Amino acid sequence: MKAEKQLSPVTELDGKKRPLIAIAASFLFVVCISLVAVQGWSIYSARETQLAQSAASTANMARALADHADSTIELVDTILAGVVESVEHDGITHYGERLHLHLIDHVSRTPSLQGMYIYDAKGNWALHSLRDPVPVFNNADREYFIYHKTHKDKLAHVGAPVRSRSTDTWVLPVSRRLENKDGSFAGVALATIQLSFFRTFYDSFDIGNYGTITLSTDTGALVMRRPFQQEQMGRSIATEPLFKQWRERGTLGSAAVPVDMDAAERMYTYRNLRRYPLFVAVGLSTDETLANWWANAYLSTAWVVILLLILCWMGLRLFRQVTLRDELEEQLRNAQLALVTKNRSLKLLARNDGLTGIANRRLFDARLDAEFNRATRDGTSLALVLLDVDFFKKYNDHYGHPAGDACLQFIGQCIRTGRRRAGNLAARVGGEEFAILLPNTDLYGAIVVAEAVRRSIVTAGREHAANPAGIVTISCGVHALVPSRDMDSKQLVEAADKALYLAKSTGRNRVCPDAPAASSRRERASVLGD
Template structure:
């Protein structure tokens, strides 16, 4: 029911499987390498965010620690001229101890400067309108407050304010202690980080206010980030997380890893460009994928050539089989033509001689009898003279068909045209009596054809037959003796008046 696939199909399928497997393995390896690369860079970005968060937390804690001591001193010692002078010295000392601090300041309840860390205090400046001052005036919370970035009214630098509320003894608002950190302090640290050409890092308040960012731009400081994908991802994932985001600032897609500061309401984000992360992977993938593709093409080409050779071989074999079959058919045809009489369709003289030798030898081996009937159409030359050779040929063909019909019942019997109008029937395993009976039937059948022949006494075509049978003895008899004996009996039939059967054993007519 199921035919076995051809060699061409199996070879083609094998080549296709090999090529597809090579490409599939290369694709899987490339994709796995990409996944590993992204995972490693995610770990690197996470470590970067952790370091940034720790740096920002330590910086703010140092400023807050200084503020805590200042608030306690002011609330205890008051703001008398002597106390303010001592306070100014303390503020200056603290700024020298902490390089991240730009300055330390104390304001009274109306926003006027009470003391600061600078050697020359500013005159007639009031900070009551600053965000951090308004916050402490309206909130009783004593904890640190990280305000929105401000521009210094003395130096013009962008600063990060860290402040605490100062109270009177009865709890009323008494002023603000302020520590300012130059944004450049954070930028120097961020500039030391290896984030690539298109990477970005940022420090952002929990309320969405941008504190600073690398790449740095003054316009970015203080920008509201609440509507960005980054801020939404941060609020959705909690204190730490990661996401692939397209920046609202420059449109670059980055791997963002963000982390909230441990003690303060800010978070940092370390973002590495996805294109830069995968740049090396793309180069390697291009090289080895090109190599694998060329290898697959080479395998495919060799396979195609191999399949082509198979097809050529199969086509050649098919043509050879066709040529062999045609040659066998031709040989059979030639053999048939060589063994068959062209006019009557009976065996020719050559086939008769071969069959006689074979049957004679078989009769000798089997100690059986071989009979032969030799026949001749009576007055056939006159028939040709009277009716023409075409009619003679037709007459001979009709007689041949009749003899073949009467004598052709046994597979071993052979009816042949011996020559001219002379015909023969070879009968293995037949004695003289049996051969005579068959010869008489043939003679009678021919006479019953009633083929008109004006050259005979009877007026119709007849034939005469001579019959002989022998039981060959090794070394004593030859096939030609059987022919001579049957031919002799034929002449006896002719001499006896024609239209009769004679045999050597029964010399008289049948």
């Protein structure tokens, strides 16, 4: 019975383990998803931070470059304005050589200046800042000369870059209109800025291997670009996406667009000069800007993947162990069930006679002692019937042992059905010897039970040629007593055995009590009759 009780807890655990496995699997899934989400958000945030830092850096550089270009042109324009005022007030011929030296002095003291020139109304050179004599050129075909001839405003005009006819270098022209006292066109005052001056300044900035700096007029004429390429000087960038976006969005902004010159994508910041029609754009390569971000993203993602693999491996190991435990518990349960079944079979074999199916001698002895002690405590009567098959040895010799076994099975069935009460015990105590233990039964009740069994066997009429009666019969010895503490259960068995001996010795096929109160032959017959 202990094995049967141990099965219940194992079975009850099943209902508790399954939700736990589901909870563990859900927790592991949530942890993995959370790690992936946190990693994704971290990578995205790092990228946005890197781009924001790059945008701030380009904005600061664009402001510095715009201020530099604006101050450079403003300085040149200031010098040029003074020259224009002097020329218009006193005339070119009044100054003569003195003005020439004055122009040379201005150029020598201003690093950004390449030269200064005065043209008359026909575009001929009137004065210049060159020290050595040069051929006389006519610049009436230049864009800035045509502009001042057709426009009466006296503001500074910044033209598209041109190659100087005197020095054959690229310069940025800054010019002003000269007028006669009556307001008519008198010529042009020109100051040229060396484009190499901007190039030297731009080279001092760290913009990476693929960054770019662009200085352009508002018409799209390229003034300077880093990286520098000679053949690009003066070309138009009006069709490039950056220039178009600057035109659409205004004086200040940023963009991530490719440039036609190399199709590389960059993060640009552009802004106008304060006083002059130029704009500056600084672009940092998107790939270079995000290079460190990519490296960190790959590294952190690799660690997260490794961590996820470890978690999944540990989870699978855990689930495998739980599965193995379930299998072991199932095997244990099956083993316990088999053990219970085996124990029941063993108990049945240990308590019952294998041939007749009724109790065996071991169970009979145990029940006899137990019932004897109980009767002693309670002061009740305990009766015992001992039965023996008449001439059973001859039956075996005549019919064979298989027939003898069948006969014993028949006797056992008759005894089982004739024991009357559930508390009575029918047992096979020897080869052809049987016993019926009758608790709470006196002698007369025991005789009734024994006689009923004997009559059922006789009534069956089972053939027994070696028996004088011609059929199978039994002899029964009966005894009953109220045991006391000084008595032993063997006394009950010995008395019933004496009664059995008496039944055999007096002709067999009968029930004989061994009762002191019925010691005479007549009294015993009277008891049997009753």
